Amino acid sequence: MAETYPVIDRRRLADVSGGDVRFERELMEAFVEDARKRVSQMVQARDGGNAVDVRTAAHTLKGSARNVGALAIADLAALVETCAAADGLPDGELLERLRAGIDRLAKEMEVPAP
DSSP states (O other): OOOOOOOOOHHHHHHHTTOOHHHHHHHHHHHHHHHHHHHHHHHHHTTTTTTHHHHHHHHHHHHHHHHHHHHHHHHHHHHHHHHTTTTOOOHHHHHHHHHHHHHHHHHTOOOOOO
16 A cells, blocks of 8 residues: 655655745646656557556656655556556556546646646
8 A cells, every 4th residue: 555645745845946936836837747748648558558658657757756746646656657567557547546646736736727
């Protein structure tokens, strides 16, 4: 079972941004946009039966999420990566949980909807 984290580790985000609130906003907007693209890539790869592309997108998202302090998203991406690494394909529920986590983060950080 994955640990429970806040939507964003604000200390980590402040460390990354050097405490620059404007930069934090820009960083989170870029992260959310990229994270949504990565989930779309995972869905397309899963639908095409391509576990390698699912794993690659999940691995990339996991790393970027950890870097900005989005640890719950990183954990979910790690689950997707593990599933795909075992030549399995993640189910729709897991990918929906990942998408919902990104949406929660966007809401909390006041990132505009796409």
